[in-house]
Amino acid sequence: MQTHKLKTINPYFTAVWRGFKKFEVRKNDRDFKEGDKVHLLEYEAENDNYTGREIRGEITYVLKDYEAVKDGYVVFAFTKNTHIANGEVQ
Numbered sequence: 411m412q413t414h415k416l417k418t419i420n421p422y423f424t425a426v427w428r429g430f431k432k433f434e435v436r437k438n439d440r441d442f443k444e445g446d447k448v449h450l451l452e453y454e455a456e457n458d459n460y461t462g463r464e465i466r467g468e469i470t471y472v473l474k475d476y477e478a479v480k481d482g483y484v485v486f487a488f489t490k491n492t493h494i495a496n497g498e499v500q
Contacts, residue, residue: 412446417453417460426450426465427493438484442472448488464494 411449418426419483425431434450436442445468471487479485493500 412443413444413449414440414441414446415449415451418450418465419453419455421464423450423452423465427452427463427488429490432490433485433487435483435485438474438482442469442484442486444469444472462496465490466492466494 416434422431434448448469450465450469451468452461453459454461467488467490469486469488472484472485473479474484
């Protein structure tokens, strides 16, 4: 099992934070697997910095090698376990 720390920009991060988005589409350069941990780190590309908000979860399903998913990419579903803002669990 691995832990993947992933930069996540808005509006995607906020959609996960609020509970609307429960999946990620990512380049599969990390060999994502069911049971792996994910840490989504809110990132502001325009300022080139992290905001301090983070979501931690676990990958529950990985879709790859499917004609609707571009080669080299995956779609994975995950549970959202913890919200962290500026080092404090929310």
